[in-house]
Amino acid sequence: MNQVPWYQQLKEKRLEYGVSQNKLAVHIGISRQYISEIETGKVTPSDSLQVALFDILEQFNPDAPLEILFDYVRIRFLMTNPKPVIEDILKLKMEYMLHEDYAFYSYMEQYVFGDIVVMVSPDEDKGCLLELKGKGCRQFENFLLAQQRTWFDFFMEVFRVGGVFKRIDLAINDKTSVLDIPFLTNKCRNEECISVFRSFKSYRSGELVQSEDKPDMGNTLYIGSLKSDVYFCAYEKDYEQYVKHGTSLEDTDVKNRFEIRLKNDRAYHAVVDLMMYEDAGRTAFSIINRYIRFVDKDEEKRRSSWKMNKEWQRFLDLGVNRKISLTTKPEPYTFDKTLRWLAHQVAPTWKLATKIDELNQTSVIKDMLEQTELSKRHQKILMQQTIPLGKVIQPQSDNE
Secondary structure, three states, X not given: OOXXXXXXXXXXXXXXXXXXXXXXXXXXXXXXXXXXXXXXXXXXXOHHHHHHHHHHHHOOOOOOOEEEEEEEEEEEEOOOOHHHHHHHHOOEOHHHOEEEOOOOOOOOEEEEEOOEEEEEOOOOOOOEEEEEOHHHHHHHXXXXXXXXXXXXXXXXXXXXXXXXXXEEEEEEEEOOOOOOHHHHHHXXXXXXXXXXXXXXXXXXXXXXXXXXXXXXXEEXXXXXXXXXXXXXXXXXXXXXXXXXXXXXXXXXXXXEEEEEEXXXXXXXXXHHHHHHHOOHHHHHHHHHHHHEEEEOOOOOOOHHHOOEOHHHHHHHHHHHOOOOOEOOOOOOOOOHHHHHHHHHHHHHHHHHHHHHHHHHOOOHHHHHHHHOOOOHHHHHHHHHHHOOHHHHEOOOOOOO
C-alpha cells in the first residue's frame, strides 16, 4: 500500500479544517500560488517550511485548539462553622475531612481532602475560606462529576448563602502553540502592547548545564501588577511540566497557558457573566480585550492607531468566533506527589538498608515497620486514599 505523499496530506488536512489556500498563505507569509504548487508537488519547500505549514494548519483544527478551565478558586463564607460549607455547599461528608490545627491567611485551623481546603476562623468577619488551587479544582471536579453537578450548580449554592468571591483564575490552555510567549514579551518591551496596565514583568528559567535532550529556557510574562485586582500571566506550560515531572515537550498536551487572575469584585463579575451566558470564551476574551491588545508599530501613525498584530488577532478570533464551554478535567486525589518524593529522596537509602539486612541476616527494616504506628493524620489520609468516592459525597435529596 503506497503511502500518501506529505503534500497531499497537507491538502487533505487544509480541506478538512476548512482553510483556503489564501488564508494559509497569509498566515505563513507566502503567496497563494506557492501553496498551490506545493500541494500539487511541483515544488518542494524546505523541511522547516513543511513543519511550519502543518503547525499553522493545526491552529485551525476545529477540535478546539483552546480550552478554558478554572485554575484557582477562593471564596469566603460569612460563617464560623465549617460544617455547612463542607456538607451543604461542597456536599462532602465532614467525617472524611482531615482536620489540621493550623492554616494560612491568619486563619486558625483547616479541614482538608487532598488539595481541597476549608480554613476556619472564630472571627465572624473572616468566617470560613474555601481555597482550591489548580489540583484542588481538578479534584473538586471529580466530586462534582460524582454528584452530577457542574461548576454552575456549585456557584448557585455559593450565591444562595452569600459567599464572597475573593479570587478566581481562568486559564486558557493553548494546545497548538497559537501563542508565542517570547514574541509577546518582545512586544511589551517595544511598547507594542497597548494596555490600561502600567507594568509588565518577564522571567526566563533554564539549566546551568544544558544538553540536547533538555530545553534551555521557559518563559513567563506577567502583564499588570500582581497586587492589583486583575492581571494576566502567560507562560510556557510544556516547559513547566518538563521541570515538574520530566514530561517531554512533545508529550505535553498544553503548550502555553494564558491565565486571567481576578480578585474581589472583578472575580464576582466574571462569575456572574459566566453564569448568565455559560460561554467561557465570551467571559475570558471580553476581559482580555478590555485590558490589552498587541499591535504592530507604525512610525507614521499615532500609537493608538497602530494595527492589531495578526498573531494576537488569531488568538482573539479563536476565542471570540466560537463558543468555548468551560472545560473540566476531573482528577482523583492521589498519593503521587508523596510517592515521587519517596522515590527520589528515600528509596535509594531504603534499598541500601534492605540490602544490608539481607547480607547481615538482620531485620532492622522489618522491625522498624512493625514498630511504627500511624498517627491520626496518617490514618485519615489512608482512609481518604482508599474509600470509594460515593461514600465521601453527600447523598442527593429527593428535590435535587
